[in-house]
Structure formats: C-alpha cells, structure tokens
Amino acid sequence: xxxxxxHIAIMENSKIIFEGLQAIxxxxxxxxxxxxxETLEKLTEMIEHTPIDILIANPMxxxxxxxxxxxxxxxxxxxxxxxxxxGIINHQPMLTDLSFTLYDSPEHILHSxxxxxxxxxxxxxxxxxxxxLTPREIEVLTGLVNGMINKEIAQQLHISIHTVVRHRKNITxxxxxxxxxxxxxxxxxxxxxxxxDIDP
Amino acid sequence: MYQTPKTKIRSAMKMAWxxxxxxxxxxxxxxxxIDFRVSDLTVGQLCxxxxxxxxxxxxxxxxxxxxxTKGHQPFTRxxxxxxxxxxxxxxxxxxxDKYPQISAYIRQLQEHHPVREMKLxxxxxxxxxxxxxxxxxxxxxxxxxxxxxxxxxGKAEEKGKRYSSKEYGRHHTDIELKLQDLKNLLLxxxxxxxxxxxxxxxxxxxxxxxxxxxxHSLIEENILIPSGALIEKE
Numbered sequence: 211x212x213x214x215x216x217h218i219a220i221m222e223n224s225k226i227i228f229e230g231l232q233a234i235x236x237x238x239x240x241x242x243x244x245x246x247x248e249t250l251e252k253l254t255e256m257i258e259h260t261p262i263d264i265l266i267a268n269p270m271x272x273x274x275x276x277x278x279x280x281x282x283x284x285x286x287x288x289x290x291x292x293x294x295x296x297g298i299i300n301h302q303p304m305l306t307d308l309s310f311t312l313y314d315s316p317e318h319i320l321h322s323x324x325x326x327x328x329x330x331x332x333x334x335x336x337x338x339x340x341x342x343l344t345p346r347e348i349e350v351l352t353g354l355v356n357g358m359i360n361k362e363i364a365q366q367l368h369i370s371i372h373t374v375v376r377h378r379k380n381i382t383x384x385x386x387x388x389x390x391x392x393x394x395x396x397x398x399x400x401x402x403x404x405x406x407d408i409d410p
Numbered sequence: 411m412y413q414t415p416k417t418k419i420r421s422a423m424k425m426a427w428x429x430x431x432x433x434x435x436x437x438x439x440x441x442x443x444i445d446f447r448v449s450d451l452t453v454g455q456l457c458x459x460x461x462x463x464x465x466x467x468x469x470x471x472x473x474x475x476x477x478x479t480k481g482h483q484p485f486t487r488x489x490x491x492x493x494x495x496x497x498x499x500x501x502x503x504x505x506x507d508k509y510p511q512i513s514a515y516i517r518q519l520q521e522h523h524p525v526r527e528m529k530l531x532x533x534x535x536x537x538x539x540x541x542x543x544x545x546x547x548x549x550x551x552x553x554x555x556x557x558x559x560x561x562x563x564g565k566a567e568e569k570g571k572r573y574s575s576k577e578y579g580r581h582h583t584d585i586e587l588k589l590q591d592l593k594n595l596l597l598x599x600x601x602x603x604x605x606x607x608x609x610x611x612x613x614x615x616x617x618x619x620x621x622x623x624x625x626h627s628l629i630e631e632n633i634l635i636p637s638g639a640l641i642e643k644e
Contacts, residue, residue, distance in 0.1 A: 386598060391534045392591030399527045399600045 216242035216327055217260065221253060221267040222294065227312065231266060234316045240323065250275060254282065262289060263330045264323060269293045272305050279305050290326035341384045348402055350377040355394040355403055419471045421454035421464050428453070428471070437622060438474050441499045442467070442492075463489045469633065470496070473625050478632070485637045487561045493634050494554050494561075500626055501546045508619045509539050515612040519605060527600045531592075538588045545585060557638055586627075589620050 218235060222228050232244045245260075247253045250271060256262065272279055272293075283289060293306035307326055310319050343351065346367075353363035360378075364371045382388050387396055397403045417423075417431050425448040429435050439446060444460050453471070457464045466489040472478075485493070516535055520528040593616055596602075602609065 386594035387591045388587050389591050391530075391537065392588065392595060395527055395530045395534060395595055396599050398530065399595075405526045405530075 216240060216263045216330075218242050218244045218264045218266065218323070219247050219253060219256065219262045220244060221247050221250070221265060221271050223248070223268065227268075227294070230312075231319075234319060235323070238316070238320050240320065240327075250278060254278075257282075257286060257289070262286075264290045264292060264326050266292045266294065266323075267306070268296070269306070269309075270296075270298075276305065288330050290330045292322060292326060343381060343384060343402075347377050347381050347384075350374060351381055351393060351397055352403055354378070354381075354390060355397045357390075416476045418477055419453060419468055419475055421457070421468060422452050425451055425453055425456050432475055434474050434621065435471060437503070438471060438625075441496045441503070443495075443499060462492060465489065466492060466633075470625075470629060473628050478628070485633060487563075487641070490561050490634065490637055490641075491558065493629060494557055497626065497629065497634070498550065498554065500622065501550060503622070504542065504619070505546065508615065508622075509542070512612065512615045512619065513539065515608060515615060519602065519608055519612065522605055522608075523602055525602075528602070531595065531600065534588075534595075535592065538585075538592070541588070542585055557634065560638060560641055585623060586620075589616065589623070592616060593620075 220228050220231055222231070228246055232246075235242060235244055245256070245262075247256055253262075253265065279291075283291075291306045293309035295309040295311045297311070307329065308322055310322050314322075349367055350363055353366060358366070360371050360374045364374045367374075381393070385393070385396055387393050394403075398405055417428065419428060429439075429446075429448070436446060439448075442460070442462060444456065444462075448456060451459065453468065454464055457467045463486065466485060513535065516528075516532050520532050593613065596609065596613060596616075
C-alpha cells in the first residue's frame with residue numbers, strides 16, 4: 211500500500227533550533243517533508259490546503275491560545291503535536307501529544323516522531339485506502355460529465371443532494387481534478403464514458 | 411520551482427549572485443524592464459539606476475524567493491504605479507510568451523498522439539486560455555485604469571462597469587484551479603507514451619506559469635489592493 215510522505219511542520223522562531231531539527235529529521239530514514247511556520251495563523255492557513263501530520267511546536271507559541279489549539283485539534287483530528295520542552299512551561303497534556311527536550315539524542319527525537327506517525331496514521335486508516343472511485347462515485351461522475359446538475363443526479367440515483375455533494379468532494383480528492391471539463395477528460399481516459407456519449 | 415535554501419534579499423546584496431541562487435528572478439527583472447546585464451551592481455544600486463523604489467523591488471524579489479511581504483509596507487503612489495507597470499508587463503508575458511508556448515507543445519503532442527483525450531486536452535486548454543485572456547483584459551481595461559486614476563489623485567470615475575475586488579479574487583481562484591487540473595491530468599491520468607522530452611517541456615512550462623501567476627496574485631492581493639484601499643480612505 212502506498213503511504214504519502216509524512217508532512218511535518220515546525221513552529222519555532224529560533225532559526226538555529228529549526229535548522230537543527232530539520233537536519234535531524236531530513237537525514238533520518240523518515241519519509242517526510244519539513245516546513246517551517248512562523249505563527250499559529252500561518253499554520254491554520256497552511257493546514258487548509260496542505261494536510262499536516264505532525265506539528266513540532268515551541269509551547270511558548272501556545273500561551274493564552276489554548277482555545278485555538280483545541281479548535282484546531284477538533285478540526286484536524288489526525289494532527290499530532292510534539293512540544294519542545296524548554297523546562298519553562300509545564301507540560302500540558304491537552305495541547306501536546308508528547309514532548310522532547312533539545313538535549314535529547316536525535317534517536318530519541320526520531321523515535322518520538324515515529325510514535326506520533328503511528329498515531330496520525332492509525333486515525334487515517336479509517337479512511338479510504340486507494341484512489342479508485344467507488345461504483346457510486348462513478349455513477350455520480352457519469353452524471354456530471356453528461357452535464358447533469360446535482361439535483362438531477364440525486365433524482366436519478368435516488369439519493370439526497372447532500373450525498374451527491376459528498377461524492378463529488380471525494381471524486382475531487384481522489385482525482386485531484388475540480389473543473390467539469392477536466393473531469394470529462396478524466397472519465398474518457400479511464401473509459402468510464404465514451405466520447406460518443408457526451409453531448410457536444 | 412525547487413529552491414532551497416532560501417535567501418532573504420537585502421539591498422546590499424549583489425544582483426548577479428541573487429540570480430545565481432534563484433534564476434526565476436530573471437523573469438522578475440524582465441517584468442521590471444531591467445536588463446539582465448546587471449554587472450557588479452547591488453540591489454540598491456540597480457534600483458537607483460532604473461529609478462525603482464528599493465522597498466518595492468526588495469518586497470517583490472522576496473516574493474520570488476519564497477518570503478511573504480510582512481505586514482503592510484508603506485508603498486508610495488509612485489511605487490504603486492510601478493507595480494501596475496510590472497503587472498502589465500507580466501500580462502504581456504502570459505499572452506505572448508507563455509500561453510503560445512504551452513499551446514504549441516499541446517498541439518505537437520496531439521499531432522503525435524491523435525487520441526481523443528489529447529484532442530479534449532487541447533480543447534480544455536484553449537477554453538482555459540480564453541478565460542485567462544478575459545481576466546487579463548478585465549484587469550487591463552477596468553482594474554488598472556481604476557487604480558491609475560486613483561493614484562494620480564483623481565477620483566475614481568463612475569463608469570458603466572466598475573472594478574470589484576471580489577470579482578478579481580474569484581477569477582484568480584478559477585485560473586489556478588484549472589491549471590492544477592491540467593497538471594493532474596498529465597501526471598496522473600491520461601495515458602500518453604513516449605515523447606518524454608515534449609511532455610517534460612510542457613509540464614515545465616505549466617510549472618513556470620503557475621509560479622509566476624502565483625506571485626502575480628500575491629502582488630495584487632498583498633500590495634496593490636491593500637495600498638489602494640488605504641489611498642481610497644485618504
């Protein structure tokens with residue numbers, strides 16, 4: 211089964227600490243990409259379009275923002291958070307899943323990250339595992355490329371409009387294609403519809 | 411474009427060295443109408459030579475290097491007029507350089523692979539291009555003249571069609587999404603064999619276009635629109 215690389219974001223103002231962590235992570239055998247985010251706002255912005263698996267954060271960034279962190283966690287249940295323990299702030303179990311100090315060995319830090327990876331992945335397992343469309347999604351797609359609107363598709367398949375919308379969302383997630391004309395090309399190249407079926 | 415590590419550009423840095431670390435800056439120079447023979451000039455000296463504000467040049471150059479403009483920079487009216495020149499020049503680049511190039515690659519691919527998908531892909535691109543042209547024309551004929559009048563101290567005239575920043579934003583999202591579709595179709599879905607060279611050129615051109623369009627919308631959204639709003643308030 212294919213697993214995409216782990217996406218790690220580091221929220222830490224010190225360049226020395228960021229670069230150090232990045233070096234440890236990138237030189238390890240972890241299959242991942244590392245991004246730096248400067249503020250909680252930037253993180254929220256980023257997570258909207260790029261899913262993040264693990265956040266490594268300086269807990270100073272969380273001070274007085276507990277509510278926002280909790281909200282973030284609810285919105286993205288697969289996000290795992292590791293805190294950098296500077297010995298200043300008490301470990302807040304609600305906000306971080308685990309923490310490590312800057313004096314821990316690289317092996318220890320990587321081990322912690324791998325544990326978080328397991329957590330993040332096990333929550334994700336519940337989701338679909340491959341990018342193939344389900345028979346239902348194929349039916350919805352066929353309706354779409356034939357120029358039907360959501361309501362018509364819902365009537366034809368005897369499902370609610372809400373369900374059609376959900377299928378459409380999954381189709382886009384799986385194929386990476388949003389526009390109707392793009393989906394048409396997709397459907398033809400996958401032989402879901404033939405070119406003759408489509409109204410000119 | 412893959413570029414790491416990133417350099418935060420400052421006015422005392424040598425331009426030639428900066429180009430060496432990120433060649434995309436050449437495109438920025440072209441949009442500013444600055445010659446590539448930058449000799450041994452620093453960013454500051456180059457700006458002096460071409461009468462471009464250092465603040466503006468450094469902000470835009472840093473966008474190309476992957477740094478967002480931090481907060482609001484105080485841009486002058488003269489700066490903003492230069493921003494409009496810059497944006498207009500990038501429109502020329504899309505219209506008469508990048509899109510014809512991409513279109514030619516797709517045509518060549520289609521000639522080698524007269525499969526239906528390729529025909530549809532060509533149609534998809536042509537329709538997309540028509541939409542982009544419409545947006546560029548909208549900016550050139552409505553948005554930019556609106557800003558230019560505003561910046562030249564005039565009141566924005568009440569013409570038939572008015573500029574709206576909302577409409578502006580919607581166009582951008584659309585343009586970006588379809589480009590993404592095109593890349594995904596080529597990378598994940600359409601079966602084409604051989605012609606790796608041609609397909610690499612096509613994909614590369616799409617990435618170059620995507621990158622410049624991204625910077626283009628950052629400049630509009632982070633520099634032009636907020637500064638324009640401030641001037642409107644004056």
